[in-house]
Amino acid sequence: MSAEAAVNYVTETPMEEIERVSAWINSEEYKEKNFARQALVINPPHACQPLGAQMAAHGFEGTLPFVHGSQGCASYYRSTLNRHFREPAPAVSDSMTEDGAVFGGQNNLHEGLENALALYKPKMIAVFTSCMPEVIGDDLTAFIRNAKKKGVVPEDFPTPYANTPSFTGSHIHGYDAMLGSILKYLTEGKQIEGRCTGKLNLIAGCDFNTGNYREYTKILKEFGIPTTFLADISESFDSPLDGTYKIYPGGTKLEDAADSVNGKATITLGPYATAKTFTWIKETYSGAHVALPIPMGIAKTDAFILKLSELFGKPVPASLKADRGRAVDAMTDAHQYIHGKKFALYGDPDYLLGYVSFLLEMGGIPYHILCSKGSKKFEKEMQALLDGSLYGAGCKIYMSKDLWHMRSLLMTEPVDAMIGDTHGKFAARDARIPLFRFGFPIFDRVNKHRYPLVGYQGALNMITEIANKFIDIKDDTCEDRYFEMMR
Amino acid sequence: MSHSNKKIEGITKEFTQAVIDKALDVYPEKARKKRAPHLAPNDPTSGSTCVKSNRKTVPGVMSARGCAYAGAKGVVWGPIRDMVHVSHGPVGCGWYSWGTRRNLMSGINGVNQFGMQFTSDFQEKDIVYGGDKKLKTLLAEAHELFPLAKGISVLSECPVGLIGDDINSVAKQAAKDLDIPVIPCNCEGFRGVSQSLGHHISNDTIRDYIIGTREFAEPSSPYDISLIGDYNIGGDVWSAKALLEEIGLNVKSVWTGDGELEKIAATHTVKLNLIHCYRSMNYMCKVMEEKYGIPWLEFNFFGPTKIRESLRQIAERFDDTIKENVERVIAKYDPIMQAIVDEYKPRLDGKKVMLLVGGLRPRHTIGAYEDLGMVCVGSGYEFAHGDDYERTQPEMPEATVVYDDPSEFEFEQFVHAMKPDLIGSGIKEKYVFQKMGIPFRQMHSWDYSGPYHGYQGFSIFARDIDMAVNSPTWGLVKSPF
Numbered sequence: 012m013s014a015e016a017a018v019n020y021v022t023e024t025p026m027e028e029i030e031r032v033s034a035w036i037n038s039e040e041y042k043e044k045n046f047a048r049q050a051l052v053i054n055p056p057h058a059c060q061p062l063g064a065q066m067a068a069h070g071f072e073g074t075l076p077f078v079h080g081s082q083g084c085a086s087y088y089r090s091t092l093n094r095h096f097r098e099p100a101p102a103v104s105d106s107m108t109e110d111g112a113v114f115g116g117q118n119n120l121h122e123g124l125e126n127a128l129a130l131y132k133p134k135m136i137a138v139f140t141s142c143m144p145e146v147i148g149d150d151l152t153a154f155i156r157n158a159k160k161k162g163v164v165p166e167d168f169p170t171p172y173a174n175t176p177s178f179t180g181s182h183i184h185g186y187d188a189m190l191g192s193i194l195k196y197l198t199e200g201k202q203i204e205g206r207c208t209g210k211l212n213l214i215a216g217c218d219f220n221t222g223n224y225r226e227y228t229k230i231l232k233e234f235g236i237p238t239t240f241l242a243d244i245s246e247s248f249d250s251p252l253d254g255t256y257k258i259y260p261g262g263t264k265l266e267d268a269a270d271s272v273n274g275k276a277t278i279t280l281g282p283y284a285t286a287k288t289f290t291w292i293k294e295t296y297s298g299a300h301v302a303l304p305i306p307m308g309i310a311k312t313d314a315f316i317l318k319l320s321e322l323f324g325k326p327v328p329a330s331l332k333a334d335r336g337r338a339v340d341a342m343t344d345a346h347q348y349i350h351g352k353k354f355a356l357y358g359d360p361d362y363l364l365g366y367v368s369f370l371l372e373m374g375g376i377p378y379h380i381l382c383s384k385g386s387k388k389f390e391k392e393m394q395a396l397l398d399g400s401l402y403g404a405g406c407k408i409y410m411s412k413d414l415w416h417m418r419s420l421l422m423t424e425p426v427d428a429m430i431g432d433t434h435g436k437f438a439a440r441d442a443r444i445p446l447f448r449f450g451f452p453i454f455d456r457v458n459k460h461r462y463p464l465v466g467y468q469g470a471l472n473m474i475t476e477i478a479n480k481f482i483d484i485k486d487d488t489c490e491d492r493y494f495e496m497m498r
Numbered sequence: 499m500s501h502s503n504k505k506i507e508g509i510t511k512e513f514t515q516a517v518i519d520k521a522l523d524v525y526p527e528k529a530r531k532k533r534a535p536h537l538a539p540n541d542p543t544s545g546s547t548c549v550k551s552n553r554k555t556v557p558g559v560m561s562a563r564g565c566a567y568a569g570a571k572g573v574v575w576g577p578i579r580d581m582v583h584v585s586h587g588p589v590g591c592g593w594y595s596w597g598t599r600r601n602l603m604s605g606i607n608g609v610n611q612f613g614m615q616f617t618s619d620f621q622e623k624d625i626v627y628g629g630d631k632k633l634k635t636l637l638a639e640a641h642e643l644f645p646l647a648k649g650i651s652v653l654s655e656c657p658v659g660l661i662g663d664d665i666n667s668v669a670k671q672a673a674k675d676l677d678i679p680v681i682p683c684n685c686e687g688f689r690g691v692s693q694s695l696g697h698h699i700s701n702d703t704i705r706d707y708i709i710g711t712r713e714f715a716e717p718s719s720p721y722d723i724s725l726i727g728d729y730n731i732g733g734d735v736w737s738a739k740a741l742l743e744e745i746g747l748n749v750k751s752v753w754t755g756d757g758e759l760e761k762i763a764a765t766h767t768v769k770l771n772l773i774h775c776y777r778s779m780n781y782m783c784k785v786m787e788e789k790y791g792i793p794w795l796e797f798n799f800f801g802p803t804k805i806r807e808s809l810r811q812i813a814e815r816f817d818d819t820i821k822e823n824v825e826r827v828i829a830k831y832d833p834i835m836q837a838i839v840d841e842y843k844p845r846l847d848g849k850k851v852m853l854l855v856g857g858l859r860p861r862h863t864i865g866a867y868e869d870l871g872m873v874c875v876g877s878g879y880e881f882a883h884g885d886d887y888e889r890t891q892p893e894m895p896e897a898t899v900v901y902d903d904p905s906e907f908e909f910e911q912f913v914h915a916m917k918p919d920l921i922g923s924g925i926k927e928k929y930v931f932q933k934m935g936i937p938f939r940q941m942h943s944w945d946y947s948g949p950y951h952g953y954q955g956f957s958i959f960a961r962d963i964d965m966a967v968n969s970p971t972w973g974l975v976k977s978p979f
Contacts, residue, residue: 020715021760033609051636052619059590081687083565087594090925099929105557123558126529130907146660177588178620254935254975
């Protein structure tokens, strides 16, 4: 550079440029460039493994989630759960820093375990990793064995652990890893030849809707089927306000979890979020093992209800038949508001299969289906679901894409609404369509996690929200002369 | 700074020390020894700090702290609106910090404003083979898809530093190829003890890559200033800037709330740097003072008392025009502020507040509470240094509890003992205390409200504090059965 280089002045981007680019990012040409991306990921709707691991840990009684890694990671997972549930999310980290990179994280882990035990008096500490120990190759098995040898934690104190590096999978895989690890730990040596608890083990999957857990409980109560949730976050993230703070307000009892290995049957309703755990359960647990899709919509709820009836030899209670009838009644009443409407959907595989199944039953068109972290198996199952319905024709599945891709799709091939989590709100606003917040996380609406989306009640709730929103839009935007009393 | 040596009935040094000792009692010995120096009854007049700070967090204790990356992405770099900020590494860090700080931005999202989540989304193969190639590709992609972005920051997450990637040389080459500033920021989360080092590292990168690279096209004036350390939480910058302009100053750049890269780059030509958040940006104020001879002044725009004091201190640095403007502005707002105080003070008088926030608000907001008749019975920081505590102690009443990087356990103990009517802290603490039936406001994010800065902000602050403390919902907590 010459010594007399011209002074660089502060520039203002000309308005015409801004207008040009504003139009350009909505164009077909831009979409092509956008979809040609090889390296840059923009607005991905998935988080990393340890977040799901922490969720799984919260599902067990008296359990303190323990992040082996940098402290900032724990703060991020905690605040995400705080914001979604508007509830506490207690978890600790062992605050690894630079010296951990040199010496490994064993000292931090041991000191952390000792302090966490003294301060937070848990019944179990569920350890999981963030990036740092995974990159430097910490040996958790040895570290925890050494902790017990040294007497940092009592020999019989439960310390399940999971490797959950953020650079593989997403939060659902971390959920799977931690859940599997906790169950392996607790059930070790608990299988008793000939014993049967007579209970159902219900795995809800990496489901962030406490209302769904309550809906399952309601259904199982109607049936009179004794159940152990693996794992139950419903109280952990939806505890009553009574003037006292309980650090561990809920979760599956550890002895129930231990005895789950002797269950009469185990059902997972989140097959993609619990794939590894369920594979292990099939090899290990007594009784029947069934993987079912999350029961959203009528058909998938029917399948769940029939399976319960079959497994436990009980007729479907009349009350559930009536619930079904009421949900179907609501669907026929409201079909005209949803039929033929096009939707864009994104989220975790289990949720997506549920939304699509429900929409197809309503005559809705799940036009763009985007999964940022899914498998070939999921893609196949989704395609089969679409192929089975007239309303699935022409719908497209986008694997390993993000919400910036989704924005291009909304602009070039518009739809009437989007279903997903809060992160889609910018794209939805640009496309001037409503976003139905059915996924995770929901940072900008209250109580959504308390409204079930599963079962017959869940179908009814989805109809209420979707149909009334379309009616609101009509009322808010129609010309005066078309504004009328009835809709 | 006030040195009024305020006292609160019932709070003595002995009382507070006993509360601290009781909390420490539960710790294993090693942790107790580490924690003890971080907790103390306040001594407003000693002139030295009563607590240790900026030390490693004790493992396993549930700290509120974040990491260096959080300080770089969330605080310093992230709010610059016309740049693409790449969270370089696995997907999580960028995802968690996506839109969760409330540093509002002008402009059109994805066009000339980029409040989005850009990440290299590291996979296992990137850890094994390194991510430099991927970085090179994604920088070109970002430039192509976002042509109006004035620059790109590359914010390293933990793995990047551990696997030995050389983001600095990739950034250097990309800056040349793309002809825009590409700033590498080695802010891996394991560095340092808190967000604070992330602020410092980011300040250093502004020093090394940005400052002095642009000049303002318009002629300079004696009233050119820069607003430093305001991140536009809930619109704070817009309120503060309007007030500074009302007294006749030209706010040439803002660091970094709703910030613009090229204006930040030309800040070396202003006449005075006004700094609100000292903790996160004092480094660059000192650099600009040494290198360009720009003086700097700390100020406080929370609550009418501190605003008035600050405006007069600012006026001292300028001529009679500004001094007259300041008096005129104070005279204009005094009655408006008095009306707010008259409305809310009767409902809040004597109420106690405890604070645990980041690096500024545990001291800067005390005056605003006092304007409403409230008293601060405890305060502390996530990531402050000694100079922050020096500035805090004179603001706090005598013998109230000072806590540095407290564990949630300690904070709970202090709350039980001090019995505040309101707690101002973060999202991780909010629901813990609300479950106890204690009113709470998030004091990082203004609990989805704001702005709280400036005169405009105080009316909102007063309303929010009243709403929190006096909400009828608290009366329903105790069940009659």
